[in-house]
Amino acid sequence: MCMKKIWILFLIFSFITCPTFGCNMLKNKPITHSNGTIEYNFLKQKQVKPSKILYRFVLKELGKTPKEAQDLANIKLKTVSAFETDLNDDGKKEIIGIIFSTYYSGTAGTSLFILEKQNNVYQNIAKYMINIETNKNFYVLPNKTNGYKDIIFYSSSAFDFKSMRAKFNSKYYYNYEQDEKFKNYLKDFSNYNVSEITNIKGK
Numbered sequence: 515m516c517m518k519k520i521w522i523l524f525l526i527f528s529f530i531t532c533p534t535f536g537c538n539m540l541k542n543k544p545i546t547h548s549n550g551t552i553e554y555n556f557l558k559q560k561q562v563k564p565s566k567i568l569y570r571f572v573l574k575e576l577g578k579t580p581k582e583a584q585d586l587a588n589i590k591l592k593t594v595s596a597f598e599t600d601l602n603d604d605g606k607k608e609i610i611g612i613i614f615s616t617y618y619s620g621t622a623g624t625s626l627f628i629l630e631k632q633n634n635v636y637q638n639i640a641k642y643m644i645n646i647e648t649n650k651n652f653y654v655l656p657n658k659t660n661g662y663k664d665i666i667f668y669s670s671s672a673f674d675f676k677s678m679r680a681k682f683n684s685k686y687y688y689n690y691e692q693d694e695k696f697k698n699y700l701k702d703f704s705n706y707n708v709s710e711i712t713n714i715k716g717k
Contacts, residue, residue: 550656556595557648564596568611587617602662623670640687660684
């Protein structure tokens, strides 16, 4: 009888707290398809822990306090959407996310962040020209390039919402679909090593 009461109380508690805890946690998890592809929608989904990590990373990168970042371009925790997944099957999860802010968005789309912990410090390994359309789904594929899973995303209206693929070039994720265009673009910036960015083995 006692166990029955405990079970009933548990069900009542789950029903009451579901919108705050359980259901949202399940709803916000990336969808893993039978072929191993991971699907996520930044506009409709958000995982709290990864979003907090990305938010703290951006504050540090900008050298801003939360108040300063909000005043700069409405950058706050609510405008961050991120999820975590293991891209290289090393047992450690990377953070993939975006910031809904004019500071990181434009006609080319919204900048994608992929954070990997290196020597206990997060580094952005997607900082070269990966801009996505946030209204469309984002995919992590099971197949790999240089030990890291390929990703598929949709470009913005500036690129006709085309599906694009980014691969890991042994140091960064790079949008090789726009390889020649980006090579020409980056030639105008002396601080960029074009060969380092675009040298992807196994295209």
